Amino acid sequence: MRFRNIVWVAGALGLACEQNPAAPSSAGATHTYDVVADFSTTSNSDTSVWSYRYQIGFARDGNYLLLSGYGPDVIEQWTPIDPGAWRAQGYLPAIGVNATTSDDSIIGTGLTWPRGAMLVHPNYDGLVVLTWRSPSAAVVTVEFSFTSLHRVCGDGIDWFVEHNSDTATMGSGSLDPGGSTGTRRLTGVRVQAGDRINFIVGPRAGYACDSTQLTATITTG
Numbered sequence: 414m415r416f417r418n419i420v421w422v423a424g425a426l427g428l429a430c431e432q433n434p435a436a437p438s439s440a441g442a443t444h445t446y447d448v449v450a451d452f453s454t455t456s457n458s459d460t461s462v463w464s465y466r467y468q469i470g471f472a473r474d475g476n477y478l479l480l481s482g483y484g485p486d487v488i489e490q491w492t493p494i495d496p497g498a499w500r501a502q503g504y505l506p507a508i509g510v511n512a513t514t515s516d517d518s519i520i521g522t523g524l525t526w527p528r529g530a531m532l533v534h535p536n537y538d539g540l541v542v543l544t545w546r547s548p549s550a551a552v553v554t555v556e557f558s559f560t561s562l563h564r565v566c567g568d569g570i571d572w573f574v575e576h577n578s579d580t581a582t583m584g585s586g587s588l589d590p591g592g593s594t595g596t597r598r599l600t601g602v603r604v605q606a607g608d609r610i611n612f613i614v615g616p617r618a619g620y621a622c623d624s625t626q627l628t629a630t631i632t633t634g
């Protein structure tokens with residue numbers, strides 16, 4: 414069973430894409446939270462500004478589990494360096510940033526994880542969730558993009574952006590392999606202290622080849 418998983422996913426992991434779009438410029442009292450620039454390999458909790466989460470099943474009810482550990486991929490072999498990620502049981506779901514000095518890949522799969530990029534990957538049985546938690550009441554601007562890193566395999570992914578849960582879905586769609594939303598902007602989003610904005614990827618159908626680049630910035634002010 415373990416070997417079967419290795420082959421299936423190896424055949425599914427894909428190729429690189431656009432770089433992170435420029436974050437909105439800060440001016441005056443504004444502050445920009447950037448999921449890549451702010452990425453932490455040590456902090457992931459209910460009170461973290463950014464948290465790395467998942468859902469078993471596909472209910473977007475706002476109750477998402479924290480990925481329990483940060484570390485290497487125990488199934489796939491990344492080269493030249495495993496960038497590491499927040500993972501469940503050392504594999505999937507996964508959320509990480511390639512902070513190494515090079516692009517990294519899984520040999521024979523066609524998948525490249527670009528240097529400086531956030532990669533997220535759901536498991537077969539649920540969602541992977543990147544969460545921003547508002548420290549205070551504010552009106553914010555949200556910019557994001559989802560890009561499938563696999564151009565040659567799999568069935569693509571589903572994506573969602575929501576305010577706390579699916580009762581306030583702010584954007585959603587599906588991407589074919591290699592597809593991208595491009596950078597999208599939501600303005601005038603009112604949040605209260607403790608509110609969450611969730612960026613979510615689901616497997617669509619199969620979870621093979623579902624590595625997805627995610628960019629997200631939230632600007633207050």
Ligand SMILES: [Ca+2]
Nearest residue numbers: 568569616619
């Ligand atoms: Ca898929």
